[in-house]
Amino acid sequence: MLELGGIIILGILAQWVAWKLKIPAILPLILIGLLVGPIAAEFLSEDGTKWIEPRWNGEEGLFPGESLFYFVSLAISIILFEGGLTLRMGEIKNVAPAITKLITIGSIVTFFGAAVAAHYIFYLSWEISFLFSALIIVTGPTVITPILRNIPLKKDVSAVLKWEGILIDPIGALVAVLVFEFISVDAGGEYTKTAFIEFGKIVLFGFTFGFTFAHALNIIMNKKWIPHYLMNVFALAAVLGVFILADIFAHESGLLAVVVMGMVLGNSNSPYLKELLYFKESLSILLISILFILLAANINYQELLLIFNWNTVLLFAIVVFVLRPIGVFISSHGSNLKLNEKLFISWVGPRGIVAAGIASLFGLKLASDGVPGAEYITPLVFMIVLGTVLLNATTARMFAQMVGVFLNKSEGVLIVGASKVSRLLGHYLESRGRHVVLIDSNQNNIAKAKELGLEAINTNIYSDKLMDNIELNAMGYLMALTGSSDINKYAINKFSKLYGENGSFRLLTSTETLETDLVPGEGLFSHTTDYSTLVSVTNKYPSILEIPLEGREHYEELLKITNADEEIIPLFLKDLNNQLIIIGSENLKLEDIKPKWELVYLGKPIDVEKLNGKAKVNQEEG
DSSP: OHHHHHHHHHHHHHHHHHHHHTSOTHHHHHHHHHIIIIIIIIIIOTTSOOSSOSOBTTTBSSSTTTHHHHHHHHHHHHHHHHHHHTOOHHHHHHSOHHHHHHHHHHHHHHHHHHHHHHHHHHOOOHHHHHHHHHHTSOOOHHHHHHHHTTOOBOHHHHHHHHHHHHHHHHHHHHHHHHHHHHHHTTTTSOOOHHHHHHHHHHHHHHHHHHHHHHHHHHHHHHTTOSOGGGHHHHHHHHHHHHHHHHHHHSTTOHHHHHHHHHHHHHTSOOTTHHHHHHHHHHHHHHHHHHHHHHHHHHSOHHHHHHTOSHHHHHHHHHIIIIIHHHHHHHHTTTSSOOHHHHHHHHHOOOOOHHHHHHHHHHHHHHHHTTOTTGGGHHHHHHHHHHHHHHHHHHHHHHHHHHHTOBOSSOOEEEEEOOSHHHHHHHHHHHHTTOOEEEEESOHHHHHHHHHTTOEEEEOOTTOGGGGGOGGGTTEEEEEEOOSOHHHHHHHHHHHHHHHOTTEEEEOBOTTGGGOSOOOTTOBBSOTTOBHHHHHHHHHHOOOEEEEEOOSHHHHHHHHHHHHHOTTEEEEEEEOTTOOEEEOBTTOOOOTTOOTTOEEEEEESOOOHHHHHHHHHHHHHHO
């Protein structure tokens, strides 16, 4: 009981440490597992036993006999199903050709290149070599996101890395499962006609069961044949049931079935998909926390010694510094990516949870079946995972600055709220060269924003997922434009340091416009502009206008007019370099306004001739 409770506590503690240090959770999880397992047995225990012993001599430990295989298999099936849910076939079609090529051509380069390297460096059989290479083609969002979260990059670079991780996870898992099935049909023997028939059965039953039960589960959920409170646990039971049932009909086809099931269900139109994904994600975090401490602890010190040599360094160098760049440069040929951007993408390619998890499962199974070289699978894959995560976590920011993809100043604008007001402002900023992203929980508003060609994200402002969106790293300005003062305040408090380093602004309420003790710089546009005023003016005059300035005095004269007329709202100042300055309630009196600057405003047109005449009269009177 102490060991089992300790694994859960250590696992959640490792997740918290990873969140705090902004590193992938897999790193502290595996390190803790190695510490309480092989390292403790060799150096810390007087009697040479592990502090946590998952399985010893096949008969003792937390999971004696075959129970460790069963637990790992079931846990991996849930993790792979959750990964399959994230794959959208439409997204593959819509992403840039460079990303599509990266998850296909790039994967092929790694698949064959790493297999050749493993075969000739460690003298592994071709079957084991190809299984190793299949396992390390995946990166994964769980390792990419923490590394890039605090590195301001161009949107194109972040998008390539993000979508590669999301899309290649289930695809890589599928390839690895197929290679494993091919090996396991006749482990240790020659590949006869019977073996190929068995492999065909595995593929047939895996795809058939996955496809059929995905549609069946979708129908059951959509027709509401089960109560809402049982939806998630019913889906969990269905995944485990499909895994076991497929395995009964064709041994080892269960993993393939759940990957296919996740992919099919993820591309369905089920309204419960988002909720189901959220539940599976939470469950996966718990399983991953337990699983990787167990798997790392289960490694023996003698297995670590197998790779404690220069051959391991050579293999790592080939995978990371040769195959990855070759795959990236071939995949991005003819794309809009610049040389420095290709170099950075080549440098960042950490392997993740799917690789380590499946490697452990397959290594255990093949080793127990007596397949020569199977004992190398788990330590070699763990070496690639730990090595790439450590390398990228410690050097990605420095390398980004070195090759020139690091954004010294983030000019993007994140707008909270996608109402008509936000869409109008977003469209203007986007047309003037600013990268603009709108976020809103209202799907209708998001759809209208996308119709205008704006980038819009349908999410809840209170969701932590927003902080993991690496494509928002280029955001340097935050504008909270919702009709809820609570949401606007929350957005400023939660995201100002992350996305508003150059300025965070929110709309004031009608009450706040009368106050004088506001936080300096928070008020947006002016002390008299609240949400209702902005909406009213937008509905009456849905256009943004520009007026040239003659200097500071001219600007102040215009401010007098805007303050006296509620149908004119100043928004931005545009300098001689066409750079836009967001007007806040505390920065209206700017001393460095130059002639030929422009005032950007919302509302009815200002009579320029009348204004110029009045200005001249005032000047003459002065």
